[in-house]
Amino acid sequence: DADVTQTPRNRITKTGKRIMLECSQTKGHDRMYWYRQDPGLGLRLIYYSFDVKDINKGEISDGYSVSRQAQAKFSLSLESAIPNQTALYFCATSGQSGPNQPQHFGDGTRLSIL
Amino acid sequence: AQKITQTQPGMFVQEKEAVTLDCTYDTSDQSYGLFWYKQPSSGEMIFLIYQGSYDEQNATEGRYSLNFQKARKSANLVISASQLGDSAMYFCAMRVNNAGNMLTFGGGTRLMVKP
Numbered sequence: 001d002a003d004v005t006q007t008p009r010n011r012i013t014k015t016g017k018r019i020m021l022e023c024s025q026t027k028g029h030d031r032m033y034w035y036r037q038d039p040g041l042g043l044r045l046i047y048y049s050f051d052v053k054d055i056n057k058g059e060i061s062d063g064y065s066v067s068r069q070a071q072a073k074f075s076l077s078l079e080s081a082i083p084n085q086t087a088l089y090f091c092a093t094s095g096q097s098g099p100n101q102p103q104h105f106g107d108g109t110r111l112s113i114l
Numbered sequence: 115a116q117k118i119t120q121t122q123p124g125m126f127v128q129e130k131e132a133v134t135l136d137c138t139y140d141t142s143d144q145s146y147g148l149f150w151y152k153q154p155s156s157g158e159m160i161f162l163i164y165q166g167s168y169d170e171q172n173a174t175e176g177r178y179s180l181n182f183q184k185a186r187k188s189a190n191l192v193i194s195a196s197q198l199g200d201s202a203m204y205f206c207a208m209r210v211n212n213a214g215n216m217l218t219f220g221g222g223t224r225l226m227v228k229p
Contacts, residue, residue, distance in 0.1 A: 033216070042118070042205055042219030043159075058216070090159060100166060102149055103217055105159035 003027045006091050006106035014114050019078045021109050023091030032074040033092040033103065034058075034066060043090060049074055081113045116141045118206050118220035126226050127196045134181070135191040135223045137206030146210045148189040149217065150180070153203040162204075165189055193225075201227045 004025045031050050035043040045058030047066040065077045092103040117140040127133035150162040165173045165180045173180040181190040203224050207217040
């Protein structure tokens with residue numbers, strides 16, 4: 001089983017719909033992140049969380065919200081989806097300590113908003 | 115603010131040859147880390163290699179090595195003996211140590227290995 005699992009893997013929906021993307025991890029990491037990737041571009045940070053009670057905005061948080069229900073779960077919501085939120089979304093985790101801690105990514109959720 | 119620049123949108127390399135993917139970065143912090151990720155066409159992000167700003171030696175991981183030139187603020191990825199499976203997007207990313215392990219990504223380089 002994957003260490004970082006994202007569901008769904010693909011989603012097509014209509015403008016104005018509420019959408020939730022879910023992420024769960026078995027790595028025991030405290031830190032979790034949501035990124036967005038647009039075609040031909042690198043990843044941009046939407047939200048991040050260092051603990052269950054900790055939520056922080058990233059570079060592009062407008063139009064999104066998150067919930068950290070447990071250490072292992074971090075969900076991303078689009079309250080009213082719009083077409084320019086069509087993108088590939090990644091969840092990532094990292095350990096709390098160590099200067100060389102890479103982020104470990106899920107396989108991504110491909111979201112299309114019509 | 116941190117910035118990562120990858121100036122090569124796409125590159126070709128002949129199978130079995132070495133290739134260098136460029137990455138330059140900008141930060142005013144002295145303590146930071148540089149990462150390279152591979153993204154195949156299937157979409158997942160695969161961690162390849164890490165270099166810390168205080169590391170005196172260039173990082174190596176199998177066929178991957180990092181040519182770290184701190185004064186020039188560059189952290190180029192070298193792939194030796196290219197294989198067809200190396201065809202993918204490659205992203206350089208930077209983490210500043212006082213920024214909570216958040217990564218700033220470059221725009222990526224698409225590498226295509228020719229048989």
